[in-house]
Amino acid sequence: MFVMRVLRLVTAILCPAFVLAAAFAPAAQAARPYKILWQHVGGKTALPPVVSPWGDIFLLGGNAVQRLDPNGRLLWSFNVSGGRPGRPLFFTDGSVFLPTDRALYEIKPYGRQGWSFGVLAGEQGKTAVPAAARGPGDLFYVLMGRSLYAVAPRQNMIWYVTEGDAALAVDADRHRVYLVHTARDAGSTLLALDARANVLWRMGFAELNRIYLNLSADGKVLYAVVVPGKTDERNRAAVYALDTATGTRLWRHSFPQQELSDAHLGPDGVLYLVAGKRYLYALDAATGEEKFSLPLLDLSGAAPAADRRGIVYVPGKERLYAVSSRTGRLLWEDRFDGGIPASPAIAHDGLTVYFVSGKGVLCALRAEEAP
Numbered sequence: 424m425f426v427m428r429v430l431r432l433v434t435a436i437l438c439p440a441f442v443l444a445a446a447f448a449p450a451a452q453a454a455r456p457y458k459i460l461w462q463h464v465g466g467k468t469a470l471p472p473v474v475s476p477w478g479d480i481f482l483l484g485g486n487a488v489q490r491l492d493p494n495g496r497l498l499w500s501f502n503v504s505g506g507r508p509g510r511p512l513f514f515t516d517g518s519v520f521l522p523t524d525r526a527l528y529e530i531k532p533y534g535r536q537g538w539s540f541g542v543l544a545g546e547q548g549k550t551a552v553p554a555a556a557r558g559p560g561d562l563f564y565v566l567m568g569r570s571l572y573a574v575a576p577r578q579n580m581i582w583y584v585t586e587g588d589a590a591l592a593v594d595a596d597r598h599r600v601y602l603v604h605t606a607r608d609a610g611s612t613l614l615a616l617d618a619r620a621n622v623l624w625r626m627g628f629a630e631l632n633r634i635y636l637n638l639s640a641d642g643k644v645l646y647a648v649v650v651p652g653k654t655d656e657r658n659r660a661a662v663y664a665l666d667t668a669t670g671t672r673l674w675r676h677s678f679p680q681q682e683l684s685d686a687h688l689g690p691d692g693v694l695y696l697v698a699g700k701r702y703l704y705a706l707d708a709a710t711g712e713e714k715f716s717l718p719l720l721d722l723s724g725a726a727p728a729a730d731r732r733g734i735v736y737v738p739g740k741e742r743l744y745a746v747s748s749r750t751g752r753l754l755w756e757d758r759f760d761g762g763i764p765a766s767p768a769i770a771h772d773g774l775t776v777y778f779v780s781g782k783g784v785l786c787a788l789r790a791e792e793a794p
Contacts, residue, residue: 456745456755460775460787461495467783471725471766475513478771482785483508488521490534493770495787499534509553512563514576520563522555527565527574538577542567558595560618564602566590571602573620582620587612594636594645599623599667601645603634613647615670624670629658635685639708643667646686646694646708654681662686662694664711674711678704682724685766689729690773691748700724703737703746715751719744726766731773734790738763743778745790759786 468484475481479498482489488508490498506524513519517532529537555565562581563574569590573581587604591611594601598617605611611631615623628634628649635648645665651658659677666673680699687695693714694706700722705714721740729735729748737744740762745754761781768777776788 455757456792457757457788457790460789462787463491463495463497463785465489465779465783465785467781468779469764470508470510472768472777472779472785473510474768474770474777475511475519477513477517480768480777480785481511481519482779483510484783488519488530490519491785493775495785501530501534501536503528507553509555512555512557520555520576522553522565522567524553525567527555527563529577540565540572540574540580542572554593556593556595556600558600558618559598562618564593564595564600566593569604571600571616573600573618584616584620586614591631592634592636594638596638596642596667598642601636601667603631603636605630613670615667626665626670626672629653633683637686637688638667639688644673644708646688648683648686648696650681650683660698662696662706662711664708676706676711676713684724685726687726687728687766689735689748690731691729691733693729693748695727695729695735695748697722697724697727697737703727703735703744705735705748705751717746717751717753719753723762723764725764728767728769728776730769730776730790732790736767736776736778738766738778743767743788760784
């Protein structure tokens with residue numbers, strides 16, 4: 424009997440303590456709808472990660488480029504001189520060609536420098552972003568200053584053209600190279616050139632603040648995302664779809680917002696882009712018809728990316744948003760330290776997403792379930 428009384432007394436004293444501790448214990452975290460496969464601290468960068476034809480990931484930041492395998496293991500790091508690096512080009516033997524403000528560098532498969540091409544002495548003007556494309560004649564077409572250079576890989580320059588006051592963008596396919604330049608008080612021009620620098624067609628715009636070029640997988644359509652320097656009723660931010668052979672406009676979709684991101688052509692035949700750093704838009708790539716628009720909070724303004732299961736990943740200033748491509752509804756969102764300043768990239772498996780946080784951490788993420 425005495426023992427029972429003691430047990431009751433101890434229970435009466437301890438139970439409130441247990442209840443109090445439970446009240447202040449942190450709640451169990453809900454299961455995340457994704458899995459982080461690996462992370463790599465690579466340094467701050469405003470450029471998207473690039474997936475090579477071999478599945479490796481190239482991380483560009485400052486004056487350095489890092490190459491990682493699909494498991495996040497650093498293979499090599501290469502420091503360039505002569506300015507900022509741009510999106511690399513890939514050669515069949517495993518070499519990488521990297522454009523900068525003043526040169527085009529070859530990086531061998533093992534991370535050592537090979538051949539290089541320097542800009543002509545006295546070159547002036549400014550390239551918005553170092554850029555190069557591989558196109559007709561199996562040449563590299565490189566923007567440096569205000570000129571476009573046609574360069575034979577590991578050889579030398581074939582020709583160059585200088586147009587306007589500044590070069591804005593370049594892209595290419597097997598038949599044509601597409602150049603955008605702007606001239607003060609004369610607007611901006613999109614040119615299609617052949618391998619001998621002959622002009623095949625041209626299209627004029629009001630003076631542009633920014634333009635992004637994207638080719639369809641079959642090379643028959645060129646998508647141009649244009650942001651005018653001054654937006655008004657006649658000159659709006661818009662997406663154009665152009666026939667690559669003739670320059671004929673297939674469709675145009677304009678936006679009320681004054682800012683547009685680059686466009687991402689998803690595996691579902693839909694163009695995804697961000698407008699006004701707040702809205703995600705989905706356009707039918709064949710017709711330009713708006714499939715949906717979704718307001719989201721505090722987007723970074725970088726382009727979204729879509730995986731093959733129908734999840735669109737949208738970069739935010741503080742968060743990553745996942746949206747269903749079929750319904751246009753938000754599936755989930757999560758905070759990442761430093762936000763997501765640059766566009767994500769999709770791995771060859773169509774499921775793994777690579778993105779760099781504002782703190783310089785490269786993450787490999789895979790959603791747990793299809794929407």
